[in-house]
Amino acid sequence: MANKKINKKDIAKLLNKWSQEFAVFVPSRESGVAEMAKWDGKDTGFLDWYRNTIVPPKANFLPQMEEMFRFQKDKEGYKIELPPDGAKQLIFGIRPCDARAMAIIDPNFKELYQDPYYLSRRNSAVLVGLGCMNPSESCFCTSMGVSPAESKDVDLMLTDIGDEFLIEEVSDKGRKLMAKTTGLKGATKNDEAKAKEAKKTAYDKVTRKLDTEGIADKLQASFDDEEFWEKIAAKCISCGICTLLCPTCYCFDINDELVRQQGTRFRNWDSCGFPVYTKMPMENPRAEKWRRVRQKVCHKFEFYPMNFDVIACTGCGRCIRLCPVNLDITQVLESVPAKARVRK
Amino acid sequence: MTATDTKHQRFFAQNNVYLPHIAVIEKIIEETPGVRTFHFNFKDKKLQKEFSFESGQFGEYSVFGIGEAPFCISSSPTHRHHLEFVVQKVGRVTNALHRLGVGAEIGFRGPYGNSFPLDFLKGKNLVFVGGGIGLAPLRSLIWNVIDNRKKYKNIDIVYGARTPADLCFQYDLDAWGKDKSIKFVTTVDRGDESWKGKVGVVPKILEEIAPSAKNAVAIVCGPPIMIRFTFPVLTKLGFTPEQMLTTLEKRMKCGIGKCGRCNIGNIYVCRDGPVFSYAQIKNFVSSEY
Numbered sequence: 001m002a003n004k005k006i007n008k009k010d011i012a013k014l015l016n017k018w019s020q021e022f023a024v025f026v027p028s029r030e031s032g033v034a035e036m037a038k039w040d041g042k043d044t045g046f047l048d049w050y051r052n053t054i055v056p057p058k059a060n061f062l063p064q065m066e067e068m069f070r071f072q073k074d075k076e077g078y079k080i081e082l083p084p085d086g087a088k089q090l091i092f093g094i095r096p097c098d099a100r101a102m103a104i105i106d107p108n109f110k111e112l113y114q115d116p117y118y119l120s121r122r123n124s125a126v127l128v129g130l131g132c133m134n135p136s137e138s139c140f141c142t143s144m145g146v147s148p149a150e151s152k153d154v155d156l157m158l159t160d161i162g163d164e165f166l167i168e169e170v171s172d173k174g175r176k177l178m179a180k181t182t183g184l185k186g187a188t189k190n191d192e193a194k195a196k197e198a199k200k201t202a203y204d205k206v207t208r209k210l211d212t213e214g215i216a217d218k219l220q221a222s223f224d225d226e227e228f229w230e231k232i233a234a235k236c237i238s239c240g241i242c243t244l245l246c247p248t249c250y251c252f253d254i255n256d257e258l259v260r261q262q263g264t265r266f267r268n269w270d271s272c273g274f275p276v277y278t279k280m281p282m283e284n285p286r287a288e289k290w291r292r293v294r295q296k297v298c299h300k301f302e303f304y305p306m307n308f309d310v311i312a313c314t315g316c317g318r319c320i321r322l323c324p325v326n327l328d329i330t331q332v333l334e335s336v337p338a339k340a341r342v343r344k
Numbered sequence: 345m346t347a348t349d350t351k352h353q354r355f356f357a358q359n360n361v362y363l364p365h366i367a368v369i370e371k372i373i374e375e376t377p378g379v380r381t382f383h384f385n386f387k388d389k390k391l392q393k394e395f396s397f398e399s400g401q402f403g404e405y406s407v408f409g410i411g412e413a414p415f416c417i418s419s420s421p422t423h424r425h426h427l428e429f430v431v432q433k434v435g436r437v438t439n440a441l442h443r444l445g446v447g448a449e450i451g452f453r454g455p456y457g458n459s460f461p462l463d464f465l466k467g468k469n470l471v472f473v474g475g476g477i478g479l480a481p482l483r484s485l486i487w488n489v490i491d492n493r494k495k496y497k498n499i500d501i502v503y504g505a506r507t508p509a510d511l512c513f514q515y516d517l518d519a520w521g522k523d524k525s526i527k528f529v530t531t532v533d534r535g536d537e538s539w540k541g542k543v544g545v546v547p548k549i550l551e552e553i554a555p556s557a558k559n560a561v562a563i564v565c566g567p568p569i570m571i572r573f574t575f576p577v578l579t580k581l582g583f584t585p586e587q588m589l590t591t592l593e594k595r596m597k598c599g600i601g602k603c604g605r606c607n608i609g610n611i612y613v614c615r616d617g618p619v620f621s622y623a624q625i626k627n628f629v630s631s632e633y
Binding site for chain 2: 069078080108109112113116250252254256258263278279280281286291298303304306307
């Protein structure tokens with residue numbers, strides 16, 4: 001089927017149409033932090049300012065805090081009640097790096113035991129990708145197999161071709177949505193050519209590179225190289241931001257809250273950067289900072305690939321941009337000794 | 345030893361792995377100061393009848409309003425009338441559990457994790473080495489083995505604690521002491537006037553008793569320090585890493601390999617363990633155990 005296109009001025013109309021079926025989310029700075037927020041029905045200003053959100057769209061599937069269930073005690077004992085199902089989400093403008101991140105963490109929530117909260121949101125959602133035409137200096141997505149303006153991990157993909165966006169149908173879900181979305185013009189050969197050119201230009205704009213060849217082996221060989229890890233971790237302040245705002249970090253904590261006999265069990269993002277994360281009453285396997293930094297790096301580039309056959313990094317660059325002490329993951333990985341300096 | 349999908353999903357509440365079942369505490373035993381055994385049963389009579397687990401598996405226990413914590417199921421699957429778990433008062437949830445009385449409702453989800461490999465243990469001489477509250481997962485297996493006594497050869501149990509007052513499960517120790525079909529030794533690091541058993545740390549006493557490694561498997565549970573000193577003793581006695589089993593403990597939240605924190609390298613203690621052979625531990629990519 002031929003691709004469609006839409007004039008940028010008509011985006012609001014399109015989003016309003018989709019709002020009839022979905023809770024539509026778009027990039028927003030309303031809260032003071034760029035994140036995917038509920039579409040307000042009019043403001044398409046993000047088309048001008050948007051490079052990427054600070055809060056990754058993983059928050060739409062694994063919210064920073066979410067209710068798992070409620071409990072209440074009456075004379076017959078405790079009753080447990082699930083929260084109502086949320087609306088089907090349509091995430092408009094997700095970047096290819098962040099869409100890939102979702103595909104990367106899916107298996108963690110699917111395998112062996114299914115995570116009903118994450119999966120129900122994920123399965124019902126539509127991802128509408130928007131090609132990233134101005135990658136940041138900190139971005140290195142092309143080294144991680146991601147192209148800034150192309151994606152197989154979304155349902156529809158939009159590419160900026162001047163006054164218009166080219167719309168490609170990537171998945172069945174995307175095709176079905178487009179079949180229901182009437183009134184769009186078909187793309188011409190010229191539009192297709194412009195989109196192809198735009199994608200290539202965007203790809204070439206990503207200048208930061210990371211060579212991941214053999215990285216897992218190097219990390220394994222240097223696991224017990226305390227001197228190396230201490231040096232790497234020296235300036236880390238354990239703020240956790242590189243994990244909390246990483247689109248592939250999914251660790252969470254589970255806690256209870258009780259207010260006037262109405263109880264809630266909720267879960268919230270957690271970070272391997274915090275000492276309490278692994279703290280047990282008698283001991284803590286990662287009390288020292290360098291052990292926590294090592295865990296973060298090794299989990300993404302060694303352990304996760306061992307379990308799920310994919311590196312848990314998309315090169316989105318957030319951890320580089322947002323780190324308050326400029327701890328740069330690409331520099332860390334490049335400095336891992338090629339050969340073990342200490343024996344296990 | 346990895347858990348399979350279908351084996352565990354049978355016991356999901358409302359088809360959601362995170363939802364606990366309501367259980368009622370039926371009995372509380374003060375094992376030592378700060379350590380209590382809780383007997384419980386599910387409120388749902390159908391579940392009470394159908395629930396099954398294997399020795400070595402654990403559950404996530406809720407005190408509603410306080411939170412959840414993982415404990416092994418310390419009773420044997422061969423004892424069907426109720427389930428047991430043992431709690432040392434050390435943190436928020438464990439303190440809250442200690443405040444509960446008989447009749448109180450708690451939440452339970454599980455069973456999770458792998459289990460002691462009974463097929464592997466069948467027909468072998470078994471050497472149980474336990475320390476302190478670490479006897480909790482072992483006693484599930486020990487009773488399991490005793491209740492199927494013919495399937496196994498010789499049974500040695502070495503159990504120790506810091507002082508006589510720190511020995512848990514006195515009722516089990518009495519029973520095993522009387523059982524002619526097992527060789528049972530208790531020891532304490534420091535005795536008192538009335539103490540008639542052995543004195544000395546568990547690895548030292550194990551070395552004295554020197555059980556044969558021939559056709560044997562040693563199952564070691566206790567504080568990390570005891571485990572660390574027991575493996576070398578067993579090695580000296582001729583046990584191979586494959587012949588030594590233990591359980592590992594890490595901070596856990598989800599109990600099902602999702603939340604991240606209990607990993608040792610790519611291994612998740614909750615999902616891939618808690619039962620590991622020393623051979624497996626030696627092969628972990630991480631030295632962080």
